[in-house]
Amino acid sequence: MNSNPENLVLDQLRQLVGAANVLVDGDLSSWEQDWRKRWRGKALAVVRPGSTQEVARVVKACAAAGVSIVPQGGNTGMVVGAVPDESGRQVVLSLRRLATIRDIDKANLTITVEAGCILQTVQDAAAQAGLLFPLSLAAEGSCTLGGNLATNAGGTQVVRYGNARELCLGLEVVTAQGEVWEGLSGLRKDNTGYDLRDLFIGSEGTLGIITAATLKLHPMPAARLTAWAAVPSLEDAVGLLGLAHKHLGAGLTGFEVMGQFALGLVVRHFPQLRVPLVNAAPYCVLLENADHESEAHARAQFERLLELALEEGHVIDAVIAENLTQAHQLWHIRESIPLAQAEEGLNIKHDISLPVSAIPEFCQVTDAELAVAIPGVRLVNFGHLGDGNLHYNVQAPLGTDAAAFLEQNEKRVNAIVFDSVRRYGGSISAEHGIGSLKVDQLPRYKSPIALDLMRAIKRSLDPNNIMNPGRVVRP
Amino acid sequence: MNSNPENLVLDQLRQLVGAANVLVDGDLSSWEQDWRKRWRGKALAVVRPGSTQEVARVVKACAAAGVSIVPQGGNTGMVVGAVPDESGRQVVLSLRRLATIRDIDKANLTITVEAGCILQTVQDAAAQAGLLFPLSLAAEGSCTLGGNLATNAGGTQVVRYGNARELCLGLEVVTAQGEVWEGLSGLRKDNTGYDLRDLFIGSEGTLGIITAATLKLHPMPAARLTAWAAVPSLEDAVGLLGLAHKHLGAGLTGFEVMGQFALGLVVRHFPQLRVPLVNAAPYCVLLENADHESEAHARAQFERLLELALEEGHVIDAVIAENLTQAHQLWHIRESIPLAQAEEGLNIKHDISLPVSAIPEFCQVTDAELAVAIPGVRLVNFGHLGDGNLHYNVQAPLGTDAAAFLEQNEKRVNAIVFDSVRRYGGSISAEHGIGSLKVDQLPRYKSPIALDLMRAIKRSLDPNNIMNPGRVVRP
Numbered sequence: 001m002n003s004n005p006e007n008l009v010l011d012q013l014r015q016l017v018g019a020a021n022v023l024v025d026g027d028l029s030s031w032e033q034d035w036r037k038r039w040r041g042k043a044l045a046v047v048r049p050g051s052t053q054e055v056a057r058v059v060k061a062c063a064a065a066g067v068s069i070v071p072q073g074g075n076t077g078m079v080v081g082a083v084p085d086e087s088g089r090q091v092v093l094s095l096r097r098l099a100t101i102r103d104i105d106k107a108n109l110t111i112t113v114e115a116g117c118i119l120q121t122v123q124d125a126a127a128q129a130g131l132l133f134p135l136s137l138a139a140e141g142s143c144t145l146g147g148n149l150a151t152n153a154g155g156t157q158v159v160r161y162g163n164a165r166e167l168c169l170g171l172e173v174v175t176a177q178g179e180v181w182e183g184l185s186g187l188r189k190d191n192t193g194y195d196l197r198d199l200f201i202g203s204e205g206t207l208g209i210i211t212a213a214t215l216k217l218h219p220m221p222a223a224r225l226t227a228w229a230a231v232p233s234l235e236d237a238v239g240l241l242g243l244a245h246k247h248l249g250a251g252l253t254g255f256e257v258m259g260q261f262a263l264g265l266v267v268r269h270f271p272q273l274r275v276p277l278v279n280a281a282p283y284c285v286l287l288e289n290a291d292h293e294s295e296a297h298a299r300a301q302f303e304r305l306l307e308l309a310l311e312e313g314h315v316i317d318a319v320i321a322e323n324l325t326q327a328h329q330l331w332h333i334r335e336s337i338p339l340a341q342a343e344e345g346l347n348i349k350h351d352i353s354l355p356v357s358a359i360p361e362f363c364q365v366t367d368a369e370l371a372v373a374i375p376g377v378r379l380v381n382f383g384h385l386g387d388g389n390l391h392y393n394v395q396a397p398l399g400t401d402a403a404a405f406l407e408q409n410e411k412r413v414n415a416i417v418f419d420s421v422r423r424y425g426g427s428i429s430a431e432h433g434i435g436s437l438k439v440d441q442l443p444r445y446k447s448p449i450a451l452d453l454m455r456a457i458k459r460s461l462d463p464n465n466i467m468n469p470g471r472v473v474r475p
Numbered sequence: 476m477n478s479n480p481e482n483l484v485l486d487q488l489r490q491l492v493g494a495a496n497v498l499v500d501g502d503l504s505s506w507e508q509d510w511r512k513r514w515r516g517k518a519l520a521v522v523r524p525g526s527t528q529e530v531a532r533v534v535k536a537c538a539a540a541g542v543s544i545v546p547q548g549g550n551t552g553m554v555v556g557a558v559p560d561e562s563g564r565q566v567v568l569s570l571r572r573l574a575t576i577r578d579i580d581k582a583n584l585t586i587t588v589e590a591g592c593i594l595q596t597v598q599d600a601a602a603q604a605g606l607l608f609p610l611s612l613a614a615e616g617s618c619t620l621g622g623n624l625a626t627n628a629g630g631t632q633v634v635r636y637g638n639a640r641e642l643c644l645g646l647e648v649v650t651a652q653g654e655v656w657e658g659l660s661g662l663r664k665d666n667t668g669y670d671l672r673d674l675f676i677g678s679e680g681t682l683g684i685i686t687a688a689t690l691k692l693h694p695m696p697a698a699r700l701t702a703w704a705a706v707p708s709l710e711d712a713v714g715l716l717g718l719a720h721k722h723l724g725a726g727l728t729g730f731e732v733m734g735q736f737a738l739g740l741v742v743r744h745f746p747q748l749r750v751p752l753v754n755a756a757p758y759c760v761l762l763e764n765a766d767h768e769s770e771a772h773a774r775a776q777f778e779r780l781l782e783l784a785l786e787e788g789h790v791i792d793a794v795i796a797e798n799l800t801q802a803h804q805l806w807h808i809r810e811s812i813p814l815a816q817a818e819e820g821l822n823i824k825h826d827i828s829l830p831v832s833a834i835p836e837f838c839q840v841t842d843a844e845l846a847v848a849i850p851g852v853r854l855v856n857f858g859h860l861g862d863g864n865l866h867y868n869v870q871a872p873l874g875t876d877a878a879a880f881l882e883q884n885e886k887r888v889n890a891i892v893f894d895s896v897r898r899y900g901g902s903i904s905a906e907h908g909i910g911s912l913k914v915d916q917l918p919r920y921k922s923p924i925a926l927d928l929m930r931a932i933k934r935s936l937d938p939n940n941i942m943n944p945g946r947v948v949r950p
Contacts, residue, residue, distance in 0.1 A: 108833075166637075187863060190905060192913075193921060195640070245584065246767070251725075292721070353662045426662065427660075427662050431664050432666065434667060447656060450658060
């Protein structure tokens with residue numbers, strides 16, 4: 001029997017959560033590899049506690065042994081933040097067994113869920129109660145609420161409902177010391193000290209482990225309608241957004257922009273999808289209007305908005321989905337852009353945000369810089385314009401080898417894009433987070449004072465650096 | 476010439492901000508006394524820097540001299556958090572001269588303001604741009620945005636627009652080391668590290684000094700209508716709230732509840748105000764509906780809602796204001812409750828929040844406990860029911876001496892109310908904060924783990940405890 005420190009802690013973990021929930025053998029790739037397959041690490045073990053108290057005991061045991069912990073939910077993150085390093089000395093702590101919906105309080109418009117609940121399960125539970133949990137994103141069938149909160153997930157409904165942060169009222173957290181902060185709360189107002197909730201949200205598991213949350217629910221709209229508009233320019237897309245805010249108010253629940261080249265990739269690779277107005281203009285916009293009165297009212301509002309936008313020249317032509325099937329088809333086109341892009345070949349992805357007002361000029365200037373730097377480069381520009389969030393992706397020139405393009409140009413392209421983002425007051429990570437993928441770039445784009453504050457907080461809450469070390473900020 | 480350390484720092488401060496902006500003589504009561512006149516301290520000086528850089532230099536000078544700083548905005552706080560202690564060794568740092576509106580970005584729906592801007596000035600600037608800054612509270616004519624953010628102010632529009640926290644996108648902050656964190660940002664999505672913004676918001680000047688902020692604006696509604704409904708019980712008020720959420724959606728911008736006794740005080744002390752339906756039911760509710768289409772549509776929506784509520788028995792009778800004047804009159808009645816209460820005599824004020832669903836039972840149980848403890852006690856119960864926030868105030872029994880009542884019963888009444896709040900998962904300070912008034916009560920009602928986390932953060936960001944010491948949390 002081997003009595004090295006690693007084996008001792010494994011024995012302890014087996015006692016704490018049961019041997020069946022301490023995985024060390026076999027194929028652990030679904031925990032050790034990130035889903036974009038950009039990184040494969042090696043874990044000491046994958047530990048699957050079954051309760052908050054077990055999470056706390058696992059953290060205490062690891063802390064005592066000096067073993068660091070990588071919390072993991074659905075492992076759908078984009079920035080390599082939830083998989084272990086190559087050392088074979090980190091424990092992956094999977095929250096997936098904490099998957100109970102603890103409570104729905106209809107009068108308070110809240111739901112309390114454990115961290116391992118799948119986002120779609122939470123959406124469904126809310127819908128069964130006649131209410132809406134509006135967080136919605138591509139990975140909703142496999143991502144977990146704990147991960148959504150740890151990364152402050154965004155998605156397609158942010159223009160109305162905010163990010164994951166804005167949807168959370170309270171948290172239960174296991175600290176780096178293995179204590180349980182019972183901060184679950186269904187309160188919309190609570191000014192009793194520092195905002196610990198928002199400190200843990202978006203900290204990507206580097207300060208503690210979110211084990212449960214109380215989330216805001218919203219009333220279920222009576223109808224949701226989708227429209228699709230061809231716009232002559234990004235300036236006009238911004239103009240249309242302003243009109244939509246004014247005339248739909250909080251009815252505006254989605255506002256996505258898609259460049260003609262991005263939509264052209266969908267046409268090329270998924271010819272079965274019929275993309276409306278793709279040849280009509282350089283950009284199309286998808287709008288969603290949620291209405292608490294009726295579908296007829298939603299339609300009348302949409303028609304009025306689009307007529308005004310046509311009059312003002314912000315829109316060239318537009319269609320309103322006649323029914324849910326058509327609405328789903330329009331959303332499906334939008335959601336097929338990343339897949340079409342993958343079919344076209346490897347590319348350099350960005351998840352940037354800017355003040356909405358700066359987006360037209362940013363794109364004009366940055367497009368031009370990239371065209372000079374890499375003749376023939378192709379820009380797959382689309383995103384959540386309502387939130388100022390673009391997926392401003394860069395595809396190799398036609399006929400060139402995509403892998404070689406990436407190899408040669410990724411750093412240079414990132415520098416051009418991120419330097420431009422900084423000049424326009426933007427962010428190099430709008431909704432995906434930092435993880436390990438951007439941790440070394442962050443100091444170039446974040447204020448040194450902010451980084452000092454972050455390091456001070458990290459050192460104070462996790463002085464031994466055992467919580468997801470090397471992610472977000474190096475202490 | 477006196478060369479004691481205090482005089483040395485005063486000389487330095489005069490050099491930094493000009494002698495005219497270092498007040499030491501004369502009547503300093505408007506800075507040294509809180510506006511409810513519960514506390515009068517003594518400052519070493521009132522310092523009025525004129526720029527963010529001057530604030531930073533003042534902090535550096537004070538830090539070097541070991542002089543602690545009490546940041547102050549409009550000095551309208553409710554919990555004695557912005558006035559100096561009695562030592563005569565603290566500097567009051569007034570932000571009032573930082574009163575520039577730096578920028579309005581209409582397309583991005585943001586406004587960037589300095590900390591000393593008066594809330595109403597910001598509301599007006601937004602309105603002039605055709606937009607809405609929705610934060611609204613009784614002190615809006617004299618409170619400052621910096622104070623609103625430092626205390627995470629609430630007010631009457633939270634049910635739709637959230638607290639001050641939800642209205643802020645970015646901050647400029649002078650740290651306890653006198654560095655300037657330039658965190659102003661008009662971004663709706665930015666996942667590049669820990670949420671420093673929300674850590675400073677609500678920290679009541681104990682971690683740093685907010686000098687400017689970028690705030691969210693909203694589209695200006697086409698119409699706002701106000702209704703007044705008599706409801707048979709708090710259960711029915713909660714039922715009406717659920718109906719209003721469902722049928723008005725985000726149109727519901729205000730939902731205030733007022734007990735019959737509270738309204739009776741208005742009738743008694745301000746007989747010129749005509750209080751509708753005051754004798755019809757134990758509670759009245761004030762609802763506001765903001766509409767992006769038209770006043771006619773808002774009225775139709777309100778009528779439909781109130782008809783449904785009448786059918787379901789949640790409402791006994793209701794009126795909808797015919798015009799803006801009537802709407803203002805209804806709001807004025809609501810806002811006159813605290814004044815009427817003051818006319819009636821001293822009382823014990825609470826600013827509590829609860830899950831909305833728990834409010835009826837909380838009131839029933841707590842009313843009964845207080846009635847047993849203090850026969851004849853009178854409850855002035857009103858507040859922002861839409862946010863679960865009650866001003867559950869306790870007035871002396873009729874005919875008794877109010878001052879003596881307070882003297883004898885304040886602690887006991889607080890203990891009864893706060894213990895009950897805790898049992899129902901509520902907060903002892905919904906929107907007013909902790910300051911020094913509640914700092915010693917907090918440990919009884921806040922999780923010790925949360926307090927440990929708060930202390931760790933305080934020690935890490937302000938290791939010498941110079942920022943508003945003794946407020947919120949003792950390190």
